[in-house]
Amino acid sequence: xxxxxxxxxxxxxxxxxxxxxxxxxxxxxxxxxxxxxxxxxxxxxxxxxxxxxxxxxxxxxxxxxxxxxxxxxxxxxxxxxxxxxxxxxxxxxxxxxxxxxxxxxxxxxxxxxxxxxxxxxxxxxxxxxxxxxxxxxxxxxxxxxxxxxxxxxxxxxxxxxxxxxxxxxxxxxxxxxxxxxxxxxxxxxxxxxxxxxxxxxxxxxxxxxxxxxxxxxxxxxxxxxxxxxxxxxxxxxxxxxxxxxxxxxxxxxxxxxxxxxxxxxxxxxxxxxxxxxxxxxxxxxxxxxxxxxxxxxxxxxxxxxxxxxxxxxxxxxxxxxxxxxxxxxxxxxxxxxxxxxxxxxxxxxxxxxxxxxxxxxxxxxxxxxxxxxxxxxxxxxxxxxxxxxxxxx
Numbered sequence: 001x002x003x004x005x006x007x008x009x010x011x012x013x014x015x016x017x018x019x020x021x022x023x024x025x026x027x028x029x030x031x032x033x034x035x036x037x038x039x040x041x042x043x044x045x046x047x048x049x050x051x052x053x054x055x056x057x058x059x060x061x062x063x064x065x066x067x068x069x070x071x072x073x074x075x076x077x078x079x080x081x082x083x084x085x086x087x088x089x090x091x092x093x094x095x096x097x098x099x100x101x102x103x104x105x106x107x108x109x110x111x112x113x114x115x116x117x118x119x120x121x122x123x124x125x126x127x128x129x130x131x132x133x134x135x136x137x138x139x140x141x142x143x144x145x146x147x148x149x150x151x152x153x154x155x156x157x158x159x160x161x162x163x164x165x166x167x168x169x170x171x172x173x174x175x176x177x178x179x180x181x182x183x184x185x186x187x188x189x190x191x192x193x194x195x196x197x198x199x200x201x202x203x204x205x206x207x208x209x210x211x212x213x214x215x216x217x218x219x220x221x222x223x224x225x226x227x228x229x230x231x232x233x234x235x236x237x238x239x240x241x242x243x244x245x246x247x248x249x250x251x252x253x254x255x256x257x258x259x260x261x262x263x264x265x266x267x268x269x270x271x272x273x274x275x276x277x278x279x280x281x282x283x284x285x286x287x288x289x290x291x292x293x294x295x296x297x298x299x300x301x302x303x304x305x306x307x308x309x310x311x312x313x314x315x316x317x318x319x320x321x322x323x324x325x326x327x328x329x330x331x332x333x334x335x336x337x338x339x340x341x342x343x344x345x346x347x348x349x350x351x352x353x354x355x356x357x358x359x360x361x362x363x364x365x366x367x368x369x370x371x372x373x374x375x376x377x378x379x380x381x382x383x384x385x386x387x388x389x390x391x392x393x
Contacts, residue, residue: 036253036284037314044313051272051302052361055338063334065093067102067341068383070136070147071375072123073352078115084122085111087375088147088162090383091356093341095332100339100358100367107373108161110147113154116140116190125264126328127379128196130203131232134386135167135196136379137205142179142190147386169234177230179205181223182238192224194378195328199268203230209245209263210287211256217286219256244307251312252282252299259284262295264378265328271337277301278317278342280325293348296325300363317363323348324355327378332358339366343380352376 069089079085089107093100115121118140125139134147145164152163168174179191192207207224214220225242249261262281269276282297298320304311324346331337344355354377358367 037251040251040312041314041316044315047313048302048315048361048363051274052338054271054336055360056334056336059334061095061097061334063095065095065333065382066384066387067091067093068127068134068147068379068381068386069107069343069354069372069375069377070124070127070379071107072125072139072378073376074123074347075120077122078119079111082113082115083111084113084115084120085109086122086124087373087377089373089375089377091372093332093358098366100332102356102367102370102372104372107375110160110162110164112138112143112145112164114141114143125192125194125378126196126205127381128198128203129381129383129386130196130198130230131234133167134381134383135203136164137179137193137196138190139192139194140190142193144177144179167234177234177236179228179236181221182226182228182240183221183223185221185223189223191226191228194264195266196379197267201232204228204266204268205230206241206263206266209241209248210260213287217257247307247309248277248279248301248303248312251309252279252301252314254282254284258286260287265326265343267330269331269337271331272302274302274304274311275307276329278326278329280327294322296320296322300361315361315363317359318342318344318357318365318369321346327354327376328380330380330382333382341380342369343372343377344369345376345378347376356380 071087077084087107088110091102091104093102112122120140123138123140124136127136137144144167146167148163148165151160167177181189181191193205194207196205204227206227211222212220225245227239227241229237249255254261260283261279264280265278267276279297281295283295298316298318300315300317302313324344327345328343330341332339332341338361340359342357346353353374354372355369356372357369359365
């Protein structure tokens with residue numbers, strides 16, 4: 001068990017009174033040996049407090065935000081021959097003082113006729129407003145889509161409220177934007193797109209941050225340790241992030257050869273001039289496909305723009321549930337990047353389920369974690385501007 005609050009010294013049992021009562025918090029299952037980072041967590045506390053103090057208390061706090069969600073239903077995405085389906089969910093997040101609530105609507109179906117060689121597709125894992133468009137991407141095909149209002153060209157006779165349009169480059173020789181591995185190992189293999197954020201006016205799209213290995217632990221490729229930067233004219237550049245990811249792993253004591261860390265979310269903050277990560281999984285044992293299902297972690301990580309090892313901060317959040325991990329998060333507007341909307345997903349014998357919560361940078365719970373649907377939502381975004389646009393038919 002680890003201290004959940006910033007600055008407290010009790011490292012055995014943590015309580016959070018601000019969430020409406022004492023709550024025991026744990027960082028991770030004992031077999032992962034997270035006692036080895038306890039000192040780093042304690043040393044990070046004062047800096048989390050300093051960042052959290054940037055909340056602008058003069059800003060009106062009674063606000064509402066439309067939140068969009070996009071689903072990755074894995075194999076369940078295929079609903080017919082040459083037809084793959086996802087779900088575009090919407091909710092209303094209300095802030096009153098320092099507390100939040102969310103109300104969900106029934107999700108909308110969106111679909112595509114394109115899959116990969118194995119017959120999988122529309123496993124959408126990110127959602128981001130960028131360049132005046134609401135974008136998503138498939139982690140099987142690498143295709144990037146724009147979510148548009150109204151029926152699509154192939155939706156005649158349906159009542160679909162939204163459709164997908166393949167994103168293409170600008171100019172006379174327009175080409176579909178497809179994200180492929182960047183390390184040169186297999187230039188035609190799609191990138192397993194997992195997360196997105198904006199930095200320096202470019203969209204950064206990343207993957208798991210883990211090397212692919214064979215059954216014996218040998219590295220097959222490191223393509224998922226590269227990221228893409230995308231401009232508003234939809235030009236794509238490959239960027240080697242191997243060193244960056246390895247810095248995070250070294251600090252968390254799960255380096256290659258002895259363990260791993262898997263990412264599905266990341267965010268750059270202009271306010272703090274720092275990167276933030278909510279890894280989905282962490283293990284201090286070599287990758288095992290069966291055991292991996294229960295390696296989810298409740299750890300916040302932050303570092304400076306250069307990924308300097310000494311700048312890396314660690315902080316637990318919520319309660320560790322071995323099969324429930326972060327799939328996305330974002331900073332809530334008008335909080336000076338101090339309040340965080342967290343999306344966690346769980347899948348098992350009972351099916352898929354997604355959960356939302358709101359915390360601050362010290363891990364204080366501002367909205368209790370609650371179900372937002374029996375789907376595996378892997379992307380979440382504030383979509384107020386998108387909903388304000390005129391409907392397209």
